[in-house]
Amino acid sequence: MSDNRPILFFDSGVGGLSVLAPTRLLLPNAPIVYAADNGGFPYGTKSEAEIAARVPALLGRLVERYHPRLVVIACNTASTIALGAVRAALDLPVVGTVPAIKPAAAQSSARAIGVLGTNATVRQPYVDDLSARFAADCLVLRHGSARLVELAEARLRGEATDPADYATVMAGLLDQPGGDRIDTIVLACTHFPLVEAELAAASPRPLSFVHGGDGIARRIAFLTEGQQWPANPAPGIALFTAPFDVPPGLTAGLRDYGLDEIHFL
Template sequence: MRIVFFDSGVGGLTVMRDACRKLPSESYLYYADTLNVPYGTHSKEEVYGFVADCIDDILSRYEVRAIIIACNTATSVAVDDLRKRYSFPIIGMEPAVKPALQVVRESGRRVLATATPLTLKEDKFRRLLGKLEEPSRVDTLGLPGLVRFAEDGTFDGPEVREYLREQFAPFDLERYGAIVLGCTHFVFFKDAIRELIPVHMLVMDGNAGTVKQMMRVLELEESSGQVSEPDIVYMSSLGTEEDKRKLESCFRRLP
């Protein structure tokens, strides 16, 4: 049985990388819905249909131990209904806004939460903000362009940095203590983002928390054993060999 990581594209590879580091001997399957990426530009109903179809495709070929929806957008619009539909564990992503606020509390600085536009407007994200002690200290920024860059394999360079500069321009970043990467695609751009923000700003994401939750639900403990290569199967909704090679290449380039 395999632990499945699902995303619209390459972003969820960053979450699976963290899982492989802690649990190198487990068997994994990575599935990218490259037919419909990016999710952030689709409706809630469309995204749910995409995800359900992809999970059915996975289940027709493999036995599944759990599915990690390694996509904040898919989690925000579909995870509750997916848990009702399937009996195996389904683990979603959550932007690391709460821990970011905790980190900046003493400094009095603000938190900038970035995500796809669909994630930011969904009820799940608003409910998350509603649970916080100081939601008024959180500002949001949609960065859909980073998804497009990641899917094109452009993780740094003049175009990326100019896009980020334009998006950050309306914000006085000196007032912020942390930036939250609320889309797994954005994790690929940590280095570029760090170069453009004040040195005191922390860059935070939800990957570690997601893997920790996965381990808790599956009752797994971090392994000290070493394997030369993790056991990973790559799949995509397009189903092409080129897609599979692209996913494996992106995974191997992760630090």
């Protein structure tokens, strides 16, 4: 029998689309609900206590509404702070998103990597632990940027963005002591792969960028292996936690990711 239960993706905004895209390649018939917490956006400037309280409560409501087979917290900030609480609260598989420090360290020939994330993510002890476990022999520099999240949101809406903004973000990382050694940068916010090309263009030298989207997609495929998928899945749903007038550019951007319906919580 066909199983119409969706995969539920959750992020503060549209960044989780960088995880949805590789998942669709592996599971093209999977029904999708993509939830963007625009009512709480942005997460990167909020306190740990605010995120720890908000994310499990919201996901509980979303699970009751859509009855997913699996939840993906497609947000580094929410995952590094609230993943444990969400897993404890929900009786279904929950996949988190954590900074891709391990693969970045594995490929860095200079043994110097940068971590670009939100302010909330880059200060987390979780990042300290990943660095100690997988990059102990590397210089690991971090930079938090709320502006880059806004740029990624604008980029998805089809709006023009200023190359100087990307150059400023890159300078915040590369101009730190030792930043001239960096050869690999972890995009530790799911928004940031959406503007990877712009970051590369703003870089003063060729750099490698690493993020976890493909690995998360493989994990989702593994956890749902052997499950049934509908032959003709329903249109993908983009859900927002607060009502607003959806601009045409955003509607078009969401459709590019197979999200043809827009709902509000």
